[in-house]
Amino acid sequence: MQTRMIAFVLLLAFGLAGGALAKEAAPASDDPVLERRVMALAGQLRCLQCQNQSIAESNAPLAVDIRNEIREQMRRGLGEREIINFMVARYGDFVLLQPPFNATTMLLWLGPALLLMAGLIGLFYRLLRWRATAEVQLSEADDARTAQLLQFGSGKERL
Amino acid sequence: MIPELGQFALVVAFVIALTQGIMPLAGAARGNAVWMSVARPAAFGQFAFISIAFSVLTYAFATNDFSVQYVASNSNTALPLAYRIAGVWGGHEGSLLLWALVLTLWMIAVSLFSRSLPEDMVARVLGVMGLVAAGFLAFMLFTSNPFDRLLPAPPDGRDLNPLLQDLGMVLHPPTLYMGYVGFSVAFAFAIAALISGQLDAAWARWSRPWTTVAWVFLTLGNALGSWWAYYELGWGGWWFWDPVENSSFMPWLVGTALIHSLAVTDKRGSFRNWSVLLAILTFALSLLGTFLVRSGVLTSVHAFTSDPRRGVFMLAFLVLVIGGSLALFAWRASHVGASASGRFEPVSRESMLLTNNVLLVVATGTVLLGTLYPLAVDALGLGKISVGPPYFEAVFVPVIAPALFLMGVGPIARWKKASLPEIAVRLRWALGVSLIIALLLPFALGQWSAPVGFGLALAAWIVTTSSISLWERVKHATTGASVWTRLTGTSRAFYGMVLAHVGVAVMIIGVTLVKGYGSEKDVRIEPGDTTALAGYTFLLRDISNVSGPNYLATRATVEVTRNGASVATLYPEKRRYRTQENPMTEAAIDAGFTRDLYVTLGDQVNRTAWVMRVQHKPFVNWIWGGSLLMALGGLLAASDRRYRVAARAPREAQYAAPARGPQVTPVLEVKA
Numbered sequence: 001m002q003t004r005m006i007a008f009v010l011l012l013a014f015g016l017a018g019g020a021l022a023k024e025a026a027p028a029s030d031d032p033v034l035e036r037r038v039m040a041l042a043g044q045l046r047c048l049q050c051q052n053q054s055i056a057e058s059n060a061p062l063a064v065d066i067r068n069e070i071r072e073q074m075r076r077g078l079g080e081r082e083i084i085n086f087m088v089a090r091y092g093d094f095v096l097l098q099p100p101f102n103a104t105t106m107l108l109w110l111g112p113a114l115l116l117m118a119g120l121i122g123l124f125y126r127l128l129r130w131r132a133t134a135e136v137q138l139s140e141a142d143d144a145r146t147a148q149l150l151q152f153g154s155g156k157e158r159l
Numbered sequence: 160m161i162p163e164l165g166q167f168a169l170v171v172a173f174v175i176a177l178t179q180g181i182m183p184l185a186g187a188a189r190g191n192a193v194w195m196s197v198a199r200p201a202a203f204g205q206f207a208f209i210s211i212a213f214s215v216l217t218y219a220f221a222t223n224d225f226s227v228q229y230v231a232s233n234s235n236t237a238l239p240l241a242y243r244i245a246g247v248w249g250g251h252e253g254s255l256l257l258w259a260l261v262l263t264l265w266m267i268a269v270s271l272f273s274r275s276l277p278e279d280m281v282a283r284v285l286g287v288m289g290l291v292a293a294g295f296l297a298f299m300l301f302t303s304n305p306f307d308r309l310l311p312a313p314p315d316g317r318d319l320n321p322l323l324q325d326l327g328m329v330l331h332p333p334t335l336y337m338g339y340v341g342f343s344v345a346f347a348f349a350i351a352a353l354i355s356g357q358l359d360a361a362w363a364r365w366s367r368p369w370t371t372v373a374w375v376f377l378t379l380g381n382a383l384g385s386w387w388a389y390y391e392l393g394w395g396g397w398w399f400w401d402p403v404e405n406s407s408f409m410p411w412l413v414g415t416a417l418i419h420s421l422a423v424t425d426k427r428g429s430f431r432n433w434s435v436l437l438a439i440l441t442f443a444l445s446l447l448g449t450f451l452v453r454s455g456v457l458t459s460v461h462a463f464t465s466d467p468r469r470g471v472f473m474l475a476f477l478v479l480v481i482g483g484s485l486a487l488f489a490w491r492a493s494h495v496g497a498s499a500s501g502r503f504e505p506v507s508r509e510s511m512l513l514t515n516n517v518l519l520v521v522a523t524g525t526v527l528l529g530t531l532y533p534l535a536v537d538a539l540g541l542g543k544i545s546v547g548p549p550y551f552e553a554v555f556v557p558v559i560a561p562a563l564f565l566m567g568v569g570p571i572a573r574w575k576k577a578s579l580p581e582i583a584v585r586l587r588w589a590l591g592v593s594l595i596i597a598l599l600l601p602f603a604l605g606q607w608s609a610p611v612g613f614g615l616a617l618a619a620w621i622v623t624t625s626s627i628s629l630w631e632r633v634k635h636a637t638t639g640a641s642v643w644t645r646l647t648g649t650s651r652a653f654y655g656m657v658l659a660h661v662g663v664a665v666m667i668i669g670v671t672l673v674k675g676y677g678s679e680k681d682v683r684i685e686p687g688d689t690t691a692l693a694g695y696t697f698l699l700r701d702i703s704n705v706s707g708p709n710y711l712a713t714r715a716t717v718e719v720t721r722n723g724a725s726v727a728t729l730y731p732e733k734r735r736y737r738t739q740e741n742p743m744t745e746a747a748i749d750a751g752f753t754r755d756l757y758v759t760l761g762d763q764v765n766r767t768a769w770v771m772r773v774q775h776k777p778f779v780n781w782i783w784g785g786s787l788l789m790a791l792g793g794l795l796a797a798s799d800r801r802y803r804v805a806a807r808a809p810r811e812a813q814y815a816a817p818a819r820g821p822q823v824t825p826v827l828e829v830k831a
Contacts, residue, residue, distance in 0.1 A: 027681065027683070115528075
C-alpha cells in the first residue's frame with residue numbers, strides 16, 4: 001500500500017505523457033488469491049500440446065482452456081484432489097508432471113533409493129576389502145623389505 | 160557443384176578416419192613404428208577435410224543455397240547472417256557435422272600437446288578417437304547427409320525455429336559439444352590404458368588436464384543453455400529437468416566424479432579401475448545424450464528429427480561403443496588395475512572422495528532413470544506417463560545434499576588415514592558459522608523457511624570449509640616466510656579446487672534465494688498505468704509496433720523506478736515470425752548483481768489494455784556466476800605446473816631406458 005502511494009506521488013511529481021494521471025494497474029485476474037491457487041495446481045500438470053511445459057507456463061490454447069477449467073472448478077468449491085482426479089480421468093496419467101505411485105511407476109519411485117543403497121553397500125564392501133587386501137599386500141612387501149634390510153644388516157655386520 | 164565438394168570431403172574424411180582407427184592401433188599392438196606414425200598426420204587430414212565440409216555447408220547457408228535440403232529446412236533469405244551461420248548447427252545433420260568438427264579439433268589438440276607421451280600411447284589414443292569419428296561420419300554419410308539436394312530448389316527456406324534465432328544458439332551448441340566430445344579424449348586414454356596395460360599414475364596424470372578442460376566446456380555449455388532458456392523461453396525458469404537438459408547434465412555429473420577420481424589415481428595410485436570405468440561412463444553418457452537429443456525419441460524443443468533408420472543406427476553405434484568398451488574393461492581391468500592400490504582407511508580423504516563419487520553416480524542414475532522411464536513405459540505399451548520437475552527435485556536433492564556436505568570435509572581430511580574427532584575440531588568454526596547463517600540470514604532477507612535455511616547452510620559450509628583449507632595450506636606451507644610467498648607457492652590446482660568449490664556455493668545461493676524469495680505479478684495494464692513489485696515501480700509508457708528483419712513485433716516500453724530514481728527502461732516484445740504462426744514472447748530483463756527484473760508482455764485484453772507479467776528474481780545471476788567460477792577453477796587446475804613438468808618425465812625416462820635405436824619402444828603389458 002505504501003509503495004503504491006509512493007509510486008502515485010512520484011508519478012504525479014514527474015508528470016506523465018499527455019498529462020494523464022497514472023493509475024495502479026489492476027491484477028490480471030479479478031481474484032488474485034484464486035488465481036494463485038489455479039496457477040499452483042496448473043504448475044503440476046503437463047501441457048499436452050506443448051513440448052515439456054506445464055499448464056501454468058504455457059500459452060497454448062489447450063493450456064488456457066485447462067486453466068479456465070481449473071478456475072471454474074475451484075469457484076464451484078472443488079478441492080485440489082478432485083480436480084486432479086478429473087484431469088487424470090480425462091487425459092490419463094500423462095498429464096501429471098509428478099507421476100503417481102502405482103505398479104507401473106514403482107521402479108521409478110523406488111529406483112533412486114535402491115540405487116543409493118546398492119551404491120553405499122558397494123562402497124562399504126570396497127572400503128573394508130581394500131583395507132584388508134592392502135594390509136595383506138603391505139605385509140608381504142614388509143616381509144620382503146624386512147628380509148632385504150636384514151640381509152644388508154648382516155652384510156654390514158660382516159664388513 | 161560446391162555442395163558436392165562438401166560431400167566429397169566428408170567421404171575422404173571418413174576414409175582417413177578408418178585409417179586412423181585401424182593402422183595406429185594395429186601398429187601399437189605389433190610394435191610397428193611406421194603404422195603408429197600414421198596417427199598424427201591422419202588427425203590433421205581429418206581436420207582439414209571436415210573443415211572443408213563444414214565451410215561448404217556454412218557457405219551454402221550464407222549464400223541461401225536452397226537446393227541443399229538441409230539449408231532449405233533450416234534457413235530463410237530474411238534470416239540475419241549471424242543466425243544463418245548458427246543455422247549450420249540448427250538441425251540434425253549440421254549438428255552432427257559440428258560434432259565431427261569438434262572431435263577433430265580435440266584430435267589436433269591431442270596431436271600437438273602429446274609430444275612428451277610415449278608414441279604407442281598417442282597412437283592408441285588417436286586410434287580410438289579415429290574409430291569414434293568413423294562411426295559419426297558413417298552415420299552422417301549413410302543416414303543424415305547435410306549435403307542432400309532438394310531439386311527443384313524452393314524459392315525460399317522454411318526458416319530456423321524462432322526459439323533458436325538468438326545469440327544463445329551461436330554460443331551454446333559449440334561450447335556444449337566441446338565438452339561432450341572432449342570427454343572422448345578421456346575415453347580414448349582409458350581404452351588405450353586398458354589395451355596397453357599401462358594403467359598407472361602416469362596415465363592418470365596425462366588424462367587429468369584433458370578431462371578437466373572438457374569438463375570446463377561442459378560446465379560453460381550447460382550454464383549457457385540454462386541462461387539462454389531463462390531469457391528466451393519467457394517464463395523466467397532456469398532449469399526444467401527437460402530430457403535434453405538431463406542429457407547434458409548426466410555426463411557433467413559423472414565427469415565431475417571422474418575429475419575427482421583421477422585426482423586420487425594421480426596422487427595416490429588408487430581407484431584406477433574406478434577412474435577407467437568413470438571415463439567410459441562419461442563418454443557413454445555423452446553419446447547417449449547425443450542419441451537422445453538427435454534420434455528424436457524425446458519430444459522436446461531440441462529434437463528436430465524423427466527417422467527410425469537414424470535411431471537404429473545410433474542405437475547400434477551406442478551398443479557397440481559402450482558394450483565394447485565395458486567388455487574390454489571386464490576383460491582387462493582385473494589384470495591391469497588391481498595391483499598395488501594405495502592403502503587407505505575407511506576414514507580418509509580417499510574414502511570421502513569415493514563416497515562423493517558414489518553419490519554423484521547414484522545422482523546420475525536417478526536422473527537417467529527419470530529420463531528414460533517414460534520412454535521405457537511407452538515402449539512396453541504400459542501407457543504414457545510424464546516425469547517432470549517434481550520427481551527430479553524429490554529424488555535428486557536428497558542424494559546430492561550429502562555430497563555437497565562432504566565437499567567441505569574432503570579437502571580437510573588427510574590422505575590414507577584421517578581422524579573424525581580431529582576433523583571435527585578443525586571444522587567446528589565452519590559448522591557454527593554455517594548454522595548461524597542458516598538460522599539468522601533468512602530473517603534478514605524476508606522470512607525463514609526450511610529450504611532457504613538448508614540451502615544457505617550448505618553454501619556457507621562450503622565457503623567456510625574452503626577458507627579453512629586455504630588458511631591451513633598457507634599456515635603449514637614450508638616455502639618462504641611471508642604470507643605472499645606462501646600464497647604464491649601454493650599450487651594452481653589447489654586454488655582451482657577452492658575456486659570451483661566456492662562456485663558451487665555461489666550457485667547454491669542463487670538457486671536457494673531465487674526459489675525462496677522470487678516474486679511475480681500478473682497485471683492488466685494500459686499505457687500510463689503503473690504496477691509495483693518488490694519496491695520497484697513499473698510504468699507502461701506505451702505500446703508500439705516494430706518490424707524486425709523476419710518478424711513483426713508489438714513492443715512495450717516499460718520504465719522502472721525505485722524510490723523515484725530511474726532504474727531501467729525495458730522493452731518486452733511479442734513477436735510474430737513471418738514463416739511460423741505461433742507468437743513468441745521476448746522477455747525484457749534488467750540484470751543486476753543482486754536481482755533481475757523480468758518483464759514479459761502477454762495477450763491483448765481489449766483495445767487499450769494488455770496483460771503484463773513482472774517478476775523479481777533475487778540473486779538469479781549467481782546461478783550462472785557460480786558456474787563461471789567453477790569453469791575458471793577448472794581452467795586454473797588444468798594449467799597447473801605438475802602436468803607440464805610431469806608430462807615431460809616419462810619421455811625422459813624412456814630415453815634413459817635401454818632403447819632399441821631411435822625408434823619408439825612399444826610398451827606392452829607393462830603392468831600385467
